[in-house]
Amino acid sequence: MNSLPLRSVYLGGRWTAPRAVGTIAVENPATGQVVAEVPDCGSEDVWYAVDAARSALPDWSTTGPAQRIAALSALRDALTKSQEELARTVTREMGSPITFSRRVQVGLPVRVLDGFIDALSAATAEERIGHSLVVREPVGVVAAITPWNYPLHQTVAKVGAAIAAGCTLVLKPSELAPLSAYALAELIDGIGLPPGVFNLVPGRGKTAGAALAGDDGVDLVSFTGSLEAGRRIAAAAAPTVKRTCLELGGKSATLVLSDADLEKAVEDGVRSALHNAGQTCSARTRLLVPRHRLDEALDVVHSVVAAHVPGDPEDPACLLGPLVSAQQRERVLGHLARAAADGARRVTGPDPAARPLHAGHFVAPSVWTDVNPSSALAREEIFGPVLAVMAFDDDEDAVSLANQSQYGLAATVWSADTDRAVSVARRLRVGQVDINDAGFNAAAPFGGYKQSGIGRELGRHGIQEFQEVKSLQLPR
Structure with a gap:
C-alpha cells in the first residue's frame, strides 16, 4: 500500500498530478490512525477525467467480445495474484476482519469477473425480431461512484460491466475507503487497457460525485450507496436526462x-x-x-x-x-x-x-x-x-x-x-x-425493488445495464 501513487489521479492511461490542492485523510477505523491521504478532487479534475473517457470511447466501443474478454481475464488473473495484499488493504481502510476480506471482499470480485467473462458474448449478441435486427451498443461514458462497505467488490462490479459492454468510465471511490481503488487502478494500468478506458478521480460525494453525476459528457451514472445519496445523484443527473443505475439501501x-x-x-x-x-x-x-x-x-x-x-x-x-x-x-x-x-x-x-x-x-x-x-x-x-x-x-x-x-x-x-x-x-x-x-x-442479477434502487448488477444483466438497444429495420 505504501507504494501506491496516492497523491495522484489516473487519467488517460497514466498517473498524473491532480488539479485539486486539498487532500482527504484515510483512517484505519480499528485504530483511529490516519494511514494515507488522497486528493480531494472537484469539478476540474472530473472534467479532465470525463474528457479522457470520451476520447477513448470511439475506439473501445467498437472492440469485439474477444478483446473485452481478454481484458477482463487479465484483470481477473491480476486480482487473483494480488489477493492477500488487496485483502489487507480493505481491512485497513474500512475494518473488515481479515478472514472476511480474503473470502468475500477480494474473493467475490474474482467470481464477479468470471461471471462477466462467461456472460459477455451472450450479453452483446444481436437478435432478429421479424424483419428487424436488434443490436446492443455501449451506452457511452460511465460514471462509477462506489461505496466504502465493499470497496473492491462494488468497484469491480461496475468496472467489469463497463469494460464488458464496451464503455469507458470514470471511477470515483468513497472518500472513506479509496485505497483498494488505487490498488485496482495499478492492476488495470498493468494489463494494457487503451488509455482513457479507465480513469480514477478520488474525492467527496458532494463535490466530485456531484460533478460527475451532472457532467453532460457522462452518459450513465452507476451509484451504490445510501438512499439519501442516491436521491441526490438522481437529482444531479436529471437535467441532462442521463441514465442512472442505483443500488441503494435495504432492510432484508x-x-x-x-x-x-x-x-x-x-x-x-x-x-x-x-x-x-x-x-x-x-x-x-x-x-x-x-x-x-x-x-x-x-x-x-x-x-x-x-x-x-x-x-x-x-x-x-x-x-x-x-x-x-x-x-x-x-x-x-x-x-x-x-x-x-x-x-x-x-x-x-x-x-x-x-x-x-x-x-x-x-x-x-x-x-x-x-x-x-x-x-x-x-x-x-x-x-x-x-x-x-x-x-x-x-x-x-x-x-x-x-x-x-x-x-x-x-x-x-x-x-x-x-x-x-x-x-x-x-x-x-x-x-x-x-x-x-x-x-x-455472482453471475445472477443483483438489485432491488422499491427504494432499494433502479437496475441490476452482475453477470449478463449487469452488462446489459450499460448498453443501449437499437433496432435496424431491414428491407423485406
Whole structure:
C-alpha cells in the first residue's frame, strides 16, 4: 500500500498530478490512525477525467467480445495474484476482519469477473425480431461512484460491466475507503487497457460525485450507496436526462417458516446481520420466526452472538470489526437509543456503546425483540451489527411483515419444503431471495425493488445495464 501513487489521479492511461490542492485523510477505523491521504478532487479534475473517457470511447466501443474478454481475464488473473495484499488493504481502510476480506471482499470480485467473462458474448449478441435486427451498443461514458462497505467488490462490479459492454468510465471511490481503488487502478494500468478506458478521480460525494453525476459528457451514472445519496445523484443527473443505475439501501428479512430447521436458520440469519459489522446493504437485519418458537429462537441467537466479540480485524480469529468511522458509530448508537425509547427490548449482547478496545469505532452486537413493525428499528437501515427478532403467526403474516418496508433488496426463506419456500419467496417484493442455505450467485442479477434502487448488477444483466438497444429495420 505504501507504494501506491496516492497523491495522484489516473487519467488517460497514466498517473498524473491532480488539479485539486486539498487532500482527504484515510483512517484505519480499528485504530483511529490516519494511514494515507488522497486528493480531494472537484469539478476540474472530473472534467479532465470525463474528457479522457470520451476520447477513448470511439475506439473501445467498437472492440469485439474477444478483446473485452481478454481484458477482463487479465484483470481477473491480476486480482487473483494480488489477493492477500488487496485483502489487507480493505481491512485497513474500512475494518473488515481479515478472514472476511480474503473470502468475500477480494474473493467475490474474482467470481464477479468470471461471471462477466462467461456472460459477455451472450450479453452483446444481436437478435432478429421479424424483419428487424436488434443490436446492443455501449451506452457511452460511465460514471462509477462506489461505496466504502465493499470497496473492491462494488468497484469491480461496475468496472467489469463497463469494460464488458464496451464503455469507458470514470471511477470515483468513497472518500472513506479509496485505497483498494488505487490498488485496482495499478492492476488495470498493468494489463494494457487503451488509455482513457479507465480513469480514477478520488474525492467527496458532494463535490466530485456531484460533478460527475451532472457532467453532460457522462452518459450513465452507476451509484451504490445510501438512499439519501442516491436521491441526490438522481437529482444531479436529471437535467441532462442521463441514465442512472442505483443500488441503494435495504432492510432484508430472514423468514423461518414453521417446518424449518430452526437452529440452522437462526444461526444463518444472525450471521447475515453481523458480518462486515452489519455494514451490508443486503444484510438480513430482521429475523422473522414463528410466534410459538420465539423463545427457542432467542436461545440460538444468544449462542451465535456470543462468538461475535469485537476485536482487532487483522486477527484471523476476529469475526466482528469496527464500523467505518466515528460518524457511523454515532449514527448506529443513535438508532439504538431510539429503539429503546420506542419500546423494543434488547435481549443479548453487552452495552453496544461500551468500547471493547481503547481506540477505534467499535459497536458491540445487539439483538432486539418486542419490536413494533412500524418503528424505525423495523423499517430503517441501521448499517451496524443490529438484529430485530420479530414473531409471526403464519406464512401470510410472515410475508406481510417482510414486505412492510420501503426497501426491497433481499431475503431468505427457510423451510423443509422447497416448494413452500419458493411459493413464499415469489410473494416477497425483493430483488433476490435465498432458499435455505443457497449461496450467493455472482453471475445472477443483483438489485432491488422499491427504494432499494433502479437496475441490476452482475453477470449478463449487469452488462446489459450499460448498453443501449437499437433496432435496424431491414428491407423485406
